[in-house]
Amino acid sequence: MCAMRPEHEPKRAVSGPSGDQEAVGEDSALERAEASAGKTVLTPEEIRRALSRIAHEILERTHGGEGVVLLGIPTRGVPLARRLAARIGEFEGAPVPCGSLDVTMHRDDLRLRPARALQRTEVPPDGVDGKTVVLVDDVLFSGRTVRAALDALNDLGRPRAVQLAVLVDRGHRELPIRADYVGKNLPTSYREMVRVLLTETDGEDSVLLGERAR
Amino acid sequence: MKRHLISAADLSRSDAVLILDTAAELASVAGRPIRKLPTLRGMTVVNLFYEDSTRTRTSFEAAAKRLSADVINFSAKGSSVAKGESLKDTALTLEAMGADAVVIRHGASGAAHRLAGWVTGSVLNAGDGTHEHPTQALLDAFTMRQRLGGVAQRGNGLDGLRVTIVGDVLHSRVARSNVLLLAVLGAEVMLVAPPTLMPYAVDTWPCKVSYDLDAELRKTDVVMMLRVQQERMSAAYFPTVREYRRRYGLDAGRMALLPDHAIVMHPGPMNRGVEIAAEVADSPRSTIVAQVSNGVIVRMAVLYLLLGGAGEEA
Numbered sequence: 001m002c003a004m005r006p007e008h009e010p011k012r013a014v015s016g017p018s019g020d021q022e023a024v025g026e027d028s029a030l031e032r033a034e035a036s037a038g039k040t041v042l043t044p045e046e047i048r049r050a051l052s053r054i055a056h057e058i059l060e061r062t063h064g065g066e067g068v069v070l071l072g073i074p075t076r077g078v079p080l081a082r083r084l085a086a087r088i089g090e091f092e093g094a095p096v097p098c099g100s101l102d103v104t105m106h107r108d109d110l111r112l113r114p115a116r117a118l119q120r121t122e123v124p125p126d127g128v129d130g131k132t133v134v135l136v137d138d139v140l141f142s143g144r145t146v147r148a149a150l151d152a153l154n155d156l157g158r159p160r161a162v163q164l165a166v167l168v169d170r171g172h173r174e175l176p177i178r179a180d181y182v183g184k185n186l187p188t189s190y191r192e193m194v195r196v197l198l199t200e201t202d203g204e205d206s207v208l209l210g211e212r213a214r
Numbered sequence: 215m216k217r218h219l220i221s222a223a224d225l226s227r228s229d230a231v232l233i234l235d236t237a238a239e240l241a242s243v244a245g246r247p248i249r250k251l252p253t254l255r256g257m258t259v260v261n262l263f264y265e266d267s268t269r270t271r272t273s274f275e276a277a278a279k280r281l282s283a284d285v286i287n288f289s290a291k292g293s294s295v296a297k298g299e300s301l302k303d304t305a306l307t308l309e310a311m312g313a314d315a316v317v318i319r320h321g322a323s324g325a326a327h328r329l330a331g332w333v334t335g336s337v338l339n340a341g342d343g344t345h346e347h348p349t350q351a352l353l354d355a356f357t358m359r360q361r362l363g364g365v366a367q368r369g370n371g372l373d374g375l376r377v378t379i380v381g382d383v384l385h386s387r388v389a390r391s392n393v394l395l396l397a398v399l400g401a402e403v404m405l406v407a408p409p410t411l412m413p414y415a416v417d418t419w420p421c422k423v424s425y426d427l428d429a430e431l432r433k434t435d436v437v438m439m440l441r442v443q444q445e446r447m448s449a450a451y452f453p454t455v456r457e458y459r460r461r462y463g464l465d466a467g468r469m470a471l472l473p474d475h476a477i478v479m480h481p482g483p484m485n486r487g488v489e490i491a492a493e494v495a496d497s498p499r500s501t502i503v504a505q506v507s508n509g510v511i512v513r514m515a516v517l518y519l520l521l522g523g524a525g526e527e528a
Binding site for chain 2: 102105106110111112113114115116117118119120121151155156157
């Protein structure tokens with residue numbers, strides 16, 4: 001329990017595939033400074049447009065959002081899922097159920113780092129059985145977080161189909177996983193890191209690309 | 215914080231709150247069709263019980279199994295302990311079998327601490343003599359927060375909560391662990407017991423002491439009744455059970471003195487009719503059954519946080 005971390009510390013400000021960025025120190029002020037010096041690849045307007053487009057694409061592909069459940073992967077997938085749900089509600093007039101899915105207990109890198117605090121898992125009251133679940137995350141990188149999410153989802157029920165929406169796809173997949181809806185394809189090198197900031201968690205909207213320290 | 219859980223004093227406030235928050239998230243797993251998580255797959259948890267136990271052993275076993283760990287149950291009866299094997303030799307045997315965690319209950323205070331020096335895995339104290347029982351204190355704190363903590367509980371301690379612990383404090387490891395943990399979480403603890411059952415140097419504990427139960431009941435949020443531990447009593451601590459019951463037992467009349475929101479707790483096993491009357495134990499105010507189900511999720515949280523990560527932070 002050595003690794004217990006204060007509860008409300010903003011986690012994973014630096015985002016690889018929703019936090020499984022290998023060597024990126026979560027707490028390093030140096031790296032944060034480094035990242036904040038990075039260049040902006042998505043502005044607030046571009047993020048808004050990308051989410052609107054994804055919302056339309058989800059509606060198109062699911063024939064009007066019939067039976068769709070949005071599940072955000074903490075930390076930043078959750079506000080993204082809420083925004084998408086709100087957008088879909090605006091476009092179609094019918095609300096889409098939205099929740100969160102914590103994948104911590106299903107990760108394959110648990111033994112590589114100290115035990116982490118669990119995040120919220122909130123499944124909409126109707127559950128996921130027979131639904132089209134759209135997993136929502138901020139950055140798609142190695143694909144390991146998504147694999148963990150698929151496992152976690154398996155324990156919750158049996159969706160009719162599972163799709164994946166991400167704000168940024170930065171490449172470097174280590175598993176046979178791809179996204180169905182992508183905000184921006186961002187070719188990166190391993191040395192770079194992508195940092196997603198959202199108003200709900202960070203006070204502002206933007207996506208930054210910076211060099212990883214060391 | 216270390217890789218063992220020997221004493222409630224090992225926990226800082228942030229550690230304790232993290233355990234409660236983790237348990238709160240794990241509570242949702244209990245309501246799912248598949249009540250299992252893959253987190254501790256391939257790990258071995260040994261339950262090493264030198265004293266009788268129903269709740270604690272089964273609770274640890276259920277917790278470890280829900281996290282997919284393998285569980286080996288070991289009780290002193292019917293083992294080589296009956297042939298005179300020492301704790302150390304038993305521990306080394308278990309070590310050789312590759313135990314990642316040892317849950318120990320032992321009649322001698324300090325047994326868990328000694329064991330921690332002999333094995334490489336984590337040691338979880340499930341009660342050592344009259345010393346400590348930290349997971350019981352954690353599940354009690356979790357139950358208090360669940361019942362009285364209001365809506366947004368995540369990240370909160372138990373600040374300002376008034377807790378009255380009544381009965382055989384002298385022999386109670388539950389009381390000791392609770393006092394230490396509740397103080398860290400910000401609760402105000404009051405101990406009420408016959409003078410003969412108040413521990414030596416209780417004035418050094420982070421709590422207050424009273425001998426007047428009725429006065430304390432009127433202003434408490436939680437009353438926790440302790441079992442009168444006849445099996446540990448080597449002398450006459452009170453004249454008769456009847457007299458004990460009349461002065462320190464919780465019956466329906468006394469329960470009526472409690473504020474409306476107050477809850478009644480008991481770590482179990484109960485002596486119905488001694489420290490707690492049957493109608494009190496079965497009343498809606500009693501959290502005794504909730505304490506048992508919370509025991510499993512709190513122990514899952516502790517096992518996850520001790521074993522689920524990489525160990526010591528560099």
